[in-house]
Amino acid sequence: MATHSLRVVSDRAAPLLQVDSVSLEFRTSGRIVRATHRVSFDVHAGDRFVLLGPSGCGKSTLLKAVAGFVAPAEGEIRLEGRRVQQPGPDRIVVFQEFDQLPPWKTVVQNVMFPLRQARGLSRAEARERALDSLEKVGLADFADAYPHTLSGGMKQRVAIARALAMRPKVLLMDEPFAALDALTRRRMQEELLALWDNAGFTLLFVTHSIEEALVVGSRILLLSPHPGRVRAELNSHQFSLASQGGTEFQAAAQRIHTMLFGEPAAEPQPPRARRAVGR
Numbered sequence: 219m220a221t222h223s224l225r226v227v228s229d230r231a232a233p234l235l236q237v238d239s240v241s242l243e244f245r246t247s248g249r250i251v252r253a254t255h256r257v258s259f260d261v262h263a264g265d266r267f268v269l270l271g272p273s274g275c276g277k278s279t280l281l282k283a284v285a286g287f288v289a290p291a292e293g294e295i296r297l298e299g300r301r302v303q304q305p306g307p308d309r310i311v312v313f314q315e316f317d318q319l320p321p322w323k324t325v326v327q328n329v330m331f332p333l334r335q336a337r338g339l340s341r342a343e344a345r346e347r348a349l350d351s352l353e354k355v356g357l358a359d360f361a362d363a364y365p366h367t368l369s370g371g372m373k374q375r376v377a378i379a380r381a382l383a384m385r386p387k388v389l390l391m392d393e394p395f396a397a398l399d400a401l402t403r404r405r406m407q408e409e410l411l412a413l414w415d416n417a418g419f420t421l422l423f424v425t426h427s428i429e430e431a432l433v434v435g436s437r438i439l440l441l442s443p444h445p446g447r448v449r450a451e452l453n454s455h456q457f458s459l460a461s462q463g464g465t466e467f468q469a470a471a472q473r474i475h476t477m478l479f480g481e482p483a484a485e486p487q488p489p490r491a492r493r494a495v496g497r
């Protein structure tokens with residue numbers, strides 16, 4: 219752990235990940251859809267870097283490009299100075315879907331699988347590392363359970379444990395908590411931050427929620443609507459779950475909303491459903 223933090227400090231000068239003027243396009247039946255337009259940003263080791271923007275602005279496509287699944291139409295993505303050209307175990311993606319765990323494998327087998335396949339660890343080494351990773355996300359007691367016996371939040375923790383066990387250079391998360399109920403989502407955000415404190419990884423996190431971006435991120439890249447272009451890059455390490463209700467947090471959320479949509483967020487409306495029920 220000590221050597222790891224030292225390395226993080228000494229790497230601070232050079233970015234770990236560079237996204238350099240990247241445009242991403244889809245060609246479908248003769249039409250070209252531009253998902254992002256010349257997007258640039260640097261992620262440093264230890265950052266919790268958030269891509270924030272409205273639905274359809276190209277966040278998922280950007281993450282897939284960093285993961286190596288989508289090639290840029292122009293520009294370049296570099297990890298530790300080397301051009302990203304294909305997927306690799308140094309970049310692991312955690313998705314939103316719960317059912318990313320094969321149901322016929324137990325929890326520990328799910329975490330072990332990529333360690334054996336992609337990292338080439340022996341069964342014993344993989345098991346030890348998998349159990350260690352499950353311990354970190356608080357699921358050591360569920361190692362031999364099957365995914366269908368777990369809640370959505372627990373399955374998502376297994377997916378995170380599986381990703382962290384691979385010790386990727388960057389952990390990529392695409393709206394990982396979007397499908398969870400509000401309370402579970404909040405707990406997962408809390409756990410992710412605690413995990414980041416303990417394990418000290420580099421995170422690239424996608425969300426369309428301004429609040430989530432402020433809570434999770436140490437830096438936030440704001441993307442404009444389709445095609446995604448960089449609107450601004452902000453520091454947000456001063457905000458946390460604890461400050462979420464506070465006036466400073468609300469003011470920052472309001473500022474971001476204005477930057478994204480050109481006008482302040484509307485005052486909360488009286489809930490329609492409740493009025494309808496009253497009628």
Ligand SMILES: Nc1ncnc2c1ncn2[C@@H]1O[C@H](COP(=O)(O)OP(=O)(O)O)[C@@H](O)[C@H]1O
Nearest residue numbers: 244246251253272273274275276277278279280
């Ligand atoms: N496989 C695909 N084929 C064609 N167009 C796509 C594909 N995936 C995404 N797009 C388009 O690219 C744009 C960005 O999509 P996406 O990256 O999913 O946005 P976000 O994650 O920000 O909601 C959208 O206009 C979407 O319709």
Ligand SMILES: [Mg+2]
Nearest residue numbers: 277278279392
């Ligand atoms: Mg998306």
